[in-house]
Amino acid sequence: MRIAVIDLGTNTFHLLIAEATGNDPEILYKTNVPVKLGEGRINDNLIIPTAFERGINCLKTFHQTISEYKVDRIRATATSAVRSAENGNDFVQAVKEATGINIETISGDEEAELIYQGVKLSGAIQELSLIMDIGGGSVEFILCDMEQLIWKKSYNIGAARLMQQFFKSDPLSDEDKQAILFHVQEQLTDLFEICEKYKPQILIGSAGAFETFAELVTRKQNQFADIAQIKSYPFNYDDYIEIAGKLINSTHQQRVEMPGIIPLRVDMIVIATLITNYVLGRCKINRLTLSTYDLKMGVLASQI
Known part of the structure; x- marks a missing residue:
């Protein structure tokens, strides 16, 4: 099974595509883009328009790459910038409309759990x-x-x-x-x-x-x-x-x-x-x- 992982961080968006064979996945593709979603007004709990647009454009590119790799499953997670922003849900919805990608906004506890699982590997x-x-x-x-x-x-x-x-x-x-x-x-x-x-x-x-x-x-x-x-x-x-x-x-x-x-x-x-x-x-x-x-x-x- 071919899996794409998208990590929407506050500074950087990451895309990882892997072939899952047993417990040792083979990484086929990996990239990151300095989207700076939290630029400008993160402490006001707001994604500013230019950052919003950069995020959408980045995910359009990611979606194109995912299509080229014929991925079977996508999991996209958003962390602090999206979960704390008043317009975070608007961003999630705009991504869904532009790319079809469903973004899961995870809690801080879920984020810590996933970090632990990654470091453990x-x-x-x-x-x-x-x-x-x-x-x-x-x-x-x-x-x-x-x-x-x-x-x-x-x-x-x-x-x-x-x-x-x-x-x-x-x-x-x-x-x-x-x-x-x-x-x-x-x-x-x-x-x-x-x-x-x-x-x-x-x-x-x-x-x-x-x-x-x-x-x-x-x-x-x-x-x-x-x-x-x-x-x-x-x-x-x-x-x-x-x-x-x-x-x-x-x-x-x-x-x-x-x-x-x-x-x-x-x-x-x-x-x-x-x-x-x-x-x-x-x-x-x-x-x-x-x-x-x-x-x-x-x-x-x-x-x-």
Whole structure:
């Protein structure tokens, strides 16, 4: 059976087409488009007209590709930007009319569950772990081990939200940093309580920003690993901390010139770094691993 998975993220729309044979699907096609659905007014719970149109056009292209691959089943999931937008249902309806694609707007809890299933497929979970997925609209945390998901929660502190609310300086000023961290601290109280109880020793970063961290670290070491072709990557913690410090203190132009940062993530990577560092510090974790498998692979697993 041939399956198409569409992940409508706040920043990026992803399309994955796979041939499901047994438990090990063969990926036939994979792409992502920086639609920036949350651009401009995500904190006002609104998809602005230009972003709305970009989303429709992207899904028309995805639909054409899906038709070419003669897919048997499509599952399209929308996350934070659509579920929080007052015109989110209008967008879902407009996509249905333009392409015939049925979009399922999933809750934060469902999103966290699917992220867990995707990361589990990567083999990155080897012990008691805290999974972190930094999206544009929300950030998901999952406490788990090899046997089970213990606790999960989605928080509306995604990189696009925080950037629109707090990112007022270049390079990011101490005042802006403190405002971001104060907001994150207020939001994540129950996360820190659960981590104090269970004491996970490793943070698994799910794709996205963590792929950028891995690109920067491997380039620094002249490894030139193809991040897109691996399932997981264990960071040297000192290398990560060095890269993180450089990102937080850099100007926009300096980040533009850093090989390994895609244009969409040039500014949001600063927010992602601040949140990651804060969580690592508060939870007393000094080990970090990337899982390139995320929500998309969890959705694919759910269809097999």
